[in-house]
Amino acid sequence: MGTRSAEWYGGAGRNSYIHRAWMRRGLPAHAFDGRPHIAIANTASDLTPCNSHLDEVAEHVKRGVWEAGGVPLNLPVVSLGETQVRPTAMLWRNMAAMAAEELLRANPVDGVVLLGGCDKTIPALLMAAASVDLPAIVVPGGPMLTGHFRGVPLGCGTDVWKLSEEVRAGTLTEAEFMRSESSMIRSRGHCNTMGTASTMGLLAEVLGMTLPGVAGTPAADSRLLEAAHASGSLAVEMVAEDRRPSAVMTRGSFLNAVVALAALGGSTNAVVHLLAIAGRLGVELTQDDFDRTGSGVPLLVDLLPAGRFLMDDLHRAGGLHAVLREVRDLLDPEAITVTGRPLVDWLGAARIHDPEVIRPRETPLLESAGIAxxxxxxxxxxxxxxxxxxxxxxxxxxxxxxxxxxxxxxxxxxxxxxxxxxxxxxxxxxxxxxxxxxxxxxxxxxxxxxxxxxxxxxxxxxxxxxxxxxxxxxxxxxxxxxxxxxxxxxxxxxxxxxxxxxxxxxxxxxxxxxxxxxxxxxxxxxxxxxxxPSRGWERLYVETVGQANTGADLGFLTGSSGHPVPRDSH
CATH class of the missing domain: 3.50.30.80 (IlvD/EDD C-terminal domain-like)
Structure with missing residues (x-):
């Protein structure tokens, strides 16, 4: 199969000369001999603090791509820092998805590795990948390590709300509240609670879009860099086998994500994100599927905000695969991962190492969890x-x-x-x-x-x-x-x-x-x-955005338009 990038680089004409010459800034001539060109859609940004380490992750992805015979290309894309942008990062999720989609379609790339972490970055990247439908794999940036204050673990986000309410109630001084600030964020990575970032990183794996076993790996853990290397190599293989998001993220994959959302006690924000991603693929998924499929699933993970522990506890206790193994009978056995093998095939070796953090199926935290x-x-x-x-x-x-x-x-x-x-x-x-x-x-x-x-x-x-x-x-x-x-x-x-x-x-x-x-x-x-709004993105958004029950995507962005090679104007 000829590569898509060969449409830019192949041949001896003037246009292909221009495309090659402007890329010859360290790339050898054999980089243009038909080998896959892999974009690294990178949401690293100093203004997205939870993603600030992704440049390092990208370097390890590059090594894996080179090792597998591909050409890695860093592609900075729109990055949304949940704690920073006003009025709300959700205003730009669809813009980030649209921009990433168009950059992937417009450029000479054959596949993409998606680097996200903070809440909206993984959903936006998955929406983009679904719409352009080039071979794609996610490397989640991972949660931060747990900080402590007054000898007690801090759940970032959740304990901000709790401590601030203590100040309002008069049971914590403002000075003590301010002193907790430097303890809240201990390391690189996104929130260490089962918030939206953790939820969407884990669900990206349940959807089949990550290297099996990587989701939930703490950002500071060297194994994340090892997984990034392996993901770069796998991206090259996926191009060779033409394995696309539309083949991986099927209705069965989304229903698996609904089951996992319930068992994990994941964020309600996953509802609008999963609906939006499914809408880009044309997969039939409705709000009611979250209730029908997920409401009877037991809650197995004892993490803040609904429980006691934090994401690095989940990782040491057995991680996502240990949770999924407990509800394996509820999962679609045919839904595949980016490896081409079914998700359930990867669960056999999983074990619960701490039954306080991950409860066995017979002793759940709640018999029926999920979203109502x-x-x-x-x-x-x-x-x-x-x-x-x-x-x-x-x-x-x-x-x-x-x-x-x-x-x-x-x-x-x-x-x-x-x-x-x-x-x-x-x-x-x-x-x-x-x-x-x-x-x-x-x-x-x-x-x-x-x-x-x-x-x-x-x-x-x-x-x-x-x-x-x-x-x-x-x-x-x-x-x-x-x-x-x-x-x-x-x-x-x-x-x-x-x-x-x-x-x-x-x-x-x-x-x-x-x-x-x-x-x-x-x-x-x-x-x-x-x-x-009178102009700009806000006006376009207000005039075209859908409601929450369909994923709050823009009407003209739903569905997939594929990756036809654009006309060459040179």
Whole structure:
């Protein structure tokens, strides 16, 4: 099979001369003899601190590519630092995916190694790889090592929320809180909790898109560099065998990811990311699949935010494969990996080395975990909740709404001592969906009112059309669709309306007479706060973004357009 890059470099004409000559800055002549050219889609950036080590990882990928007879080419792509960019990294996930897709299509490359870590980088790269459908393999950047404060392990993200709430409640001084800052991030790598970055790194492997056994390897572990080398070599083999993302990421692969998401206690953000990746491939996957396939799966991993341990504990306890081996009977046996072999073929040697961190199937943390999908008056398009992160006594609840028309409105009033709120109230935050904010920020896990924190209250029912950090916890209903900015009923709720949550029945309703409901108009304060960009990416995003229940991708980006060789204008 001729390589795609040969369309640029083959022959003696003027155009191929130009393509070769401008690349002859250290490359030998035999680099253009038809051997595979492998792009390294690299999200390393000093402004994406969790990915700052990926340049070193890329060097080891290069060694593997050269060793296998390929030509490695570093390709910096859009990088999104979850802790840095405002208003929210999710605003640019689709842009990062589109840019990476177009760069892969436009350049003389035959395959790609995808280097990501921080929350949006792996989803964006997988979306791009799915749309261009060149042979592709992921090397996840891996989690950081565990830091400690006051002799206690710190879960980055989760313990930020916990410690900040202690300050608000008056049980931790501000000085002590500031002292914890230098302990929180101990090493290179992404969050060490089962947040979105850890979840998507692990699910990339369950989807079949990594070298088996690499996901979850800590960023500071030398074995990650060994795996990067092997991934570079495998990328060359994948080009030779024409093994593409569309052959690897099938419906069975996505259902395997849903099973794994439940067993791992993974982030709710995985729902919008998996839906978006599937949408790029044309794979049939709906929000309801997360409930049908995942809700009865046992929770086996005892990690923050739903549990006690952290990602390097999971790695030493047996890692992803030990978890998957416990639920092997629930996995699609035909779903393959980038090696060409089924995922389940790699699980035979896996063992649980610490049953406190990874529970055996017969003694799970929860019999049924996963994501519950709710419907009802307030969520005709669905909403999601993560029962494992919720308070059991609140999974069936009825209480009066306390409504906030924007994030700014929430911050302005939540700690007002005169706010009419009780522990039974339901906090409703709207205008935070894909279109409304824009970008669907991680604000659904609203901080509780200061006066209730002082009374010892640590959880309340919260409802929002935005997202929740994968490192967060609480009884939070999120991804409400349609969002308020798309005309969803959340925009009609008023203070005092009785909200009824029944997770067992999969319902989210409001008790308002039908005649009154029909006569209501959206809140003017809410509509005034909706995003109304006049230009640039934000305008394109607001005008074309889909709802959370379909993955919040842009309508014109769904589906795969392949990798035809562009016309040569030289």
């Amino acid at each position: 999908v709710l419907y009802g008056d307030l969520a005709p398009g669905g909403a999601v909740i993560k029962p494992a992160a919720a308070s059991p006594h609140l999974l069936r609840h009825r209480g009066p709404a306390v409504v906030f028309d924007s994030v700014e409105d929430f911050h302005a009033r939540i700690d007002d001592p005169d706010l009419d709120v009780t522990p039974d109230s339901v906090l409703v935050l709207r205008g935070c969906g894909p279109r409304g904010y824009p970008g669907m920020p991680e604000v659904a896990n609203m901080p509780l009112p200061a006066k209730l924190l002082a009374q010892g209250v640590r959880d309340m029912v919260r409802v929002c059309d935005g997202r929740m950090s994968g490192t967060a916890y609480g009884t939070v209903v999120l991804h409400v669709a349609p969002e308020a900015a798309a005309g969803g009923p959340l925009g009609l709720v008023r203070d005092g309306d009785m909200i009824v949550l029944d997770v067992d029945a999969r319902r989210l309703d409001v008790e308002v007479p039908a005649e009154e409901w029909a006569a209501r108009e959206p809140s003017p304060a809410m509509t005034k706060a909706f995003a109304a």
